[in-house]
Amino acid sequence: MAEPLSIAYSPCPNDTFVFHAWAHGLVPGADAPEVTFADIDVTNGLAERGELDVLKVSYAALPWVLDEYALLPCGGALGRGCGPLVLTRPELAAGPGAGDLTGRTVAVPSERSTAYLLFRLWAAKAVPGGFGEIVVLPFHEIMPAVRDGRVDAGLVIHEARFTYQQYGLHRLADMGEAWEQETGLPIPLGAIIAKRSLGAERLQALAGTIRDSVRQAWADPSASRAYVLAHAQEMDPAVADQHIGLYVNEFTADLGEEGYGAVRALLTRAAEKGLVPPLAPGALDL
Structure with missing residues (x-):
């Protein structure tokens, strides 16, 4: 039996909402992962050091980690009207x-x-x-x-x-x-990445697991309520609901052509200004 995957994400409502079903072994055919809660600055560092199997990181960190990690097409935060x-x-x-x-x-x-x-x-x-x-x-x-x-x-x-x-x-x-x-494009914020060493078949299965976790969260929001509020750092429940409503959207289930286009646009513009290393061809492919 394979070891459970290790994952790190933030205690913020959008992440706990998205990953509740998977973290609790509620996705059919998928074992519950070993979860670490960490601030985004910590998870970015974990990714650069190659620690853990699956991580929620900043899209801006991708140019430094895509040799070892693959971008998954779901589970992250990208949208409109949600910028810093x-x-x-x-x-x-x-x-x-x-x-x-x-x-x-x-x-x-x-x-x-x-x-x-x-x-x-x-x-x-x-x-x-x-x-x-x-x-x-x-x-x-x-x-x-x-x-x-x-x-x-x-x-x-x-x-x-x-x-x-x-x-x-x-x-x-x-x-x-x-x-x-x-740009007219949505805003890429947080990405879900997984180690390429897991292999193409397991990465595809992992993407399916995360999509199922997202869909379960949408189908029954009350199921994740206690988990979300327990980790929301004394956040008002109404604010937690606003947070989820803003950051969990159609791009969370699948980046799609527009989502990938936004990520490429951000990293290409940043590379042209010397702010990040340029992406290799196919670097965003799963």
Whole structure:
């Protein structure tokens, strides 16, 4: 009997919702995996070191890991109206030079994150003077750091889109909005990857398992409710529902032509600016 696969994903509602059925052995013909919960900066690092069989990582991290891992066509986060936000305190967004981030300290969730890559593409035009220091913080620490004045601005992801006003913060820019206006494409955020050494047949079966897990979650949302809320870091249940509604969509079940096109567009544009290594031909193929 094969060893159970090891997987790492975040404790965020979209991931626990998507993977609930598989993680609990509820997908017919698929063994439950060994689950590790980790922040995206941690999972990106795990992938670069070749640890674990299956990982949720940033699409921006793919150019560094696709030799060892294959991109799966399902289970990830890609969509519209769901991009990262740049937040500041109100006093930094008012008056002369409002919103100018030149020389400012900015907190980001990971230097390999898609959020940071979108931020750098946006900032090349919006902040021609360049930043001061970039500080990497776990995503749930960024808004308190901005609020308390430890950093000047923060690049936030996940449920922060729904809660930043509770911290008294001002939305300076929406990275997803900028991306969609420029490209017309959905926003690639988080990818599911699996080790190529598993072999083509097992990778295809794994993609089927994840699709089944997604479909079970949609068919009976109440089944995953306790699992989602248990790992949602005291998140309000209504916010958890908004989070799932935004980040779990048709692209979660299958990237499709448009989803793959968005991923290629992001990584090609970034490579042209020297922000990531160029993709080898066929690198996104399963």
